[in-house]
Amino acid sequence: MSGNTLGTLFTVTTAGESHGPALVAIVDGCPPGLPLSSEDLQRDLDRRKPGTSRHTTQRQEADEVEILSGVFEGVTTGCPIGLLIRNTDQKSKDYSAIKDLFRPAHADYTYHHKYGLRDYRGGGRSSARETAMRVAAGAIAKKYLAAQGIQVRGYMSQLGPIEIPFKSWDGVNDNAFFSPDPDKIPELEAYMDQLRRDQDSVGAKITVVADGVPPGLGEPIFDRLDAELAYALMSINAVKGVEIGAGFASVAQRGTEHRDELTPEGFVSNQAGGVLGGISSGQPIVASLALKPTSSITTPGRSIDVNGESVDVITKGRHDPCVGIRATPIAEAMMALVLMDHLLRHRSQNADVKVTTPVLGQL
């Protein structure tokens, strides 16, 4: 299949460009009987929405979603759910400055070589604007998962050089950074303000956690839960790395340190990040992703034009100095979509399985 569909049983297909008339998505495979309204989707859309603080782009988008199908009398019918978000703030600015050149670290050059032409307005399809539909679709998965006792939450674990150790979920959604430590916020604010003065951008690290996931999700040996999470999280704009549990720290670990021992009371640690052999263990699923610094910065850079001639690129327009700041709801959505798909996949083959062995939690 072409590249704009995610999932096997719970599938999300999206379309739409940054400055086209609208974004659209079709969510197929949602179980019937789930109470659903556009408000359920709007909540997460508003968390991702630009222009909510001085640390994100000032582009104004209401991101109002309309449910076109698949919901009847307030509940899902089991038929595909059509979603529509009209683009409202498409500045009719002149793009002639960039239409024939390639902005460094953007997809301009690769889209040009792949398709021979491209919608250069605001990055077209390659714009992070597209992630609005991921969040909308993810909200459907989140609501279904919540009814199964599964909660997917994320936070910023690092902004540029500043590490943000997890303190508590309280207040994560009450600050512009999704920081799990309120005391860190002034430092983050100061860093961002300096960054703007430097006319530069910076990367970030996001951590997503799913609690309440039952053991058994994941389809080895290729469609492992961790492999599908890596795929889904890496598919987010600007992501350059994905870790499950200890991730790259496990390179320097000893086996005696990494292995999560089991006791009748539960697992004694969670280096695995909740996945063993590609299947969920019943522990929290923990994944982290690295986002690169925003490519659009006002400091001029060298590049070439479509004729291969040398040019200087000066990026104007409205951009996030750190794309990672708005990435938390997107990362949550992607994890929720993967878990939803695998919940359905696991059910299909193993509906008859009965296990008497107690399910372990984490100590």
Place this chain on the structure above:
Amino acid sequence: MSGNTLGTLFTVTTAGESHGPALVAIVDGCPPGLPLSSEDLQRDLDRRKPGTSRHTTQRQEADEVEILSGVFEGVTTGCPIGLLIRNTDQKSKDYSAIKDLFRPAHADYTYHHKYGLRDYRGGGRSSARETAMRVAAGAIAKKYLAAQGIQVRGYMSQLGPIEIPFKSWDGVNDNAFFSPDPDKIPELEAYMDQLRRDQDSVGAKITVVADGVPPGLGEPIFDRLDAELAYALMSINAVKGVEIGAGFASVAQRGTEHRDELTPEGFVSNQAGGVLGGISSGQPIVASLALKPTSSITTPGRSIDVNGESVDVITKGRHDPCVGIRATPIAEAMMALVLMDHLLRHRSQNADVKVTTPVLGQL
């Protein structure tokens, strides 16, 4: 589809357990006319084969592959290629010691909960033995890619705490570690010898590079080349993290540092690892993966049995003290399979595209 098929157009489906009669694979979608013999596959199989040095498991497997179909008069026919590897060294040892308990950090617990029963002999399907077929299938992709001027090579970039900076491709295949720096080998040998005395295991980091990849491979916005690489590499046993290009280092980078500027002579750097917007840029594709320490170690550990009762686990048998040592050919195979699949996918939709803009290499 169920989880044992990889790819969309160039598909690899595998089956087989560690101690079953055989491993089998079907490679579908290989273009016709490719000269192919079992020797082409054997070369990489021998690189992955156990028992070739004192630093890997002493299990003896010839890993002789038989081509069952899809090749006629020495060339591929375009029909599916069946591959068979008989398991020869299945020690008829007594598994009663582990059949009813879960080895920490293994898939025993999760397979038990997912399927309700499991083939406990040597880990059954969850054993790294399965990766032999990945290597065999990957060798087919490698041979086709090579004819297109695409070369996929890997090396060990870190063993436990020891970083191994890349020096040269020469000799990478001449040492047990796939070290790109021959001078490092004594240090690696000494570390491994001490590790065995400690009855412990350790993790490793592998880096894979593809040279000669044309721009255009990758199908946004989900089936990005980097997303599919993350999926394929994370699906390898024991992998806990995947990076593209700068990876997690990009978190602390500034935009001015990360963005790879373009000049008529080429890209000035490759922080992106050869992928922009999910599409290959023409630069080398660079991916790294983190492998956790081997779970099977002779130091006893705490666990539970199928009744939830506390037990002590003493792992016996023949195991790799560092699974990463044999992982390089596997990682190469997975990258080759993803590139092969995307070469075919890119062709299908964009066969008519003509681009006059020169393709940039890397400075």
Place this chain on the structure above:
Amino acid sequence: MSGNTLGTLFTVTTAGESHGPALVAIVDGCPPGLPLSSEDLQRDLDRRKPGTSRHTTQRQEADEVEILSGVFEGVTTGCPIGLLIRNTDQKSKDYSAIKDLFRPAHADYTYHHKYGLRDYRGGGRSSARETAMRVAAGAIAKKYLAAQGIQVRGYMSQLGPIEIPFKSWDGVNDNAFFSPDPDKIPELEAYMDQLRRDQDSVGAKITVVADGVPPGLGEPIFDRLDAELAYALMSINAVKGVEIGAGFASVAQRGTEHRDELTPEGFVSNQAGGVLGGISSGQPIVASLALKPTSSITTPGRSIDVNGESVDVITKGRHDPCVGIRATPIAEAMMALVLMDHLLRHRSQNADVKVTTPVLGQL
């Protein structure tokens, strides 16, 4: 994947119910550079549109399609094409009469058992209204295929007991029945008028032909071209049978009669319908489909309600006395979508194939 996506590389995903706010579709995998406007889609939509003659339902739907994405400056970009059709004529009639009972030969009973609830307004998702999006998507495929010299056309080959032998393509689109023989039209008109007086409905047979299809399309041994055509055509509402070439007539044929002999000038016959071994031969692709009589008729019928109690069903509302009358554009669309998908699939694997053997036409 869930059931609302068609195709492997050129995919069409649709959503929308008969009386919901809108129908929506996402067409993914369309090659870039194809000139496309909503007018290109409207032409076929108008051919399918209800209310254009007294022999079809009087429901009034403009079926105006909006292109939401994937087209920039008049040509396709290679990114997914979003399509939207608002439902305008949703009679706010009272459905309480049918909400709790099952209309015979409709999907009411099966949707109820599958999903536990259903959108009963006008059949919801099971309504033929959904086929509007098939026609819109098919028009994109038709336009691309036409540029390759491939033309997909259909006609009505039988209405109830009246067989309509093919005379000529001229005028097929100038009559309400898509009759290939203008002289038959009065007989068809008279039959339909009597049918309405009888308060009954009738079946029909449609034949679709693709000219100019090159040899090589189709992916044995499962995804044969004829198998995929059977799937796509059988997926149209009310279709109960599909034939390729001689179809069921081949049961009574002798081998000497059925086999299409080859001469340097071309094939001497086309019993095969243009497909040999599941691959196109270069001859015209010929497929026929049987459509059952409309289930909604005003003659009362026996049924049960959701409690299993006996009820009498009297269907009201606006219905086609013969669904086959409007089916020709739908059948053309489905064949075009399958050919388009297989054109891309064939390319991907066999781009390097060179054949010197001349391509045969048909004598």
Place this chain on the structure above:
Amino acid sequence: MSGNTLGTLFTVTTAGESHGPALVAIVDGCPPGLPLSSEDLQRDLDRRKPGTSRHTTQRQEADEVEILSGVFEGVTTGCPIGLLIRNTDQKSKDYSAIKDLFRPAHADYTYHHKYGLRDYRGGGRSSARETAMRVAAGAIAKKYLAAQGIQVRGYMSQLGPIEIPFKSWDGVNDNAFFSPDPDKIPELEAYMDQLRRDQDSVGAKITVVADGVPPGLGEPIFDRLDAELAYALMSINAVKGVEIGAGFASVAQRGTEHRDELTPEGFVSNQAGGVLGGISSGQPIVASLALKPTSSITTPGRSIDVNGESVDVITKGRHDPCVGIRATPIAEAMMALVLMDHLLRHRSQNADVKVTTPVLGQL
């Protein structure tokens, strides 16, 4: 995906040519805990096996299947099941006579144009020999379905001009034709004997019935149960047509005649063939398929060679005068595979659905 995999959740991937070393298949997605041995597969393989009567090819193949994986201690583990059948009777005859020409009505011409080369020995991949693996895989589905109370059975409903009305299931497997009427057998024998004297071949019609299928199987609007059956049955060699229920007879039917009315005691008829709106109704699933006459006949025919020159084709070797005679077990297997896949698909999305409305049988 490439064309040699069938199914979405219960997938069957096959490889192997008529005269290659072996046929191989991987069945993925089989639920764990199903008792399975090679004997379960051998039963149906023997029903399809050639050389069991004078009315089929005299090629001798033991068709002995080996289970390579996915079964442990007599039951399935949920891991993929590898199947192997060695080809034993590959006559080392000289194929030079046909290697450079195209046998009429065979896949020679189309494989040549698609792939540029082909394994010409006995038709290579396009040979019906491949169907042995369909039967083996289908036997696994049949055994699982049987445990759910679902029984899939087929019979020959027409041989050339001779219609065979269904009398009873008794004895269907006791005659070479799978005739449901023992009294017809002498007539069938006489017809076949004359056919051989005429050096000709003939077509046949097979009907397959599934009893005990619960309502709800099928995934509209594309992956309808009837659409997937049409795909699977049309993918069998030599099949030119597929019908569900009344099939092409419904063209001339009136709505009052076709609609299957419902009563509290059950459906009063089954014109629909057990599928409404693409979903099983709980009635028997009834499908018929048309098989063309064998293409290989000893009566010479006109054709061309790879240079486009005119040639005469005289087919030698061992062939079935009516491929339909051995097709019944194959058709059963394909229906079983589709039902199995849809049973898993239905479960996944609708596991929570509770319906109190009684399930109707057929009167």
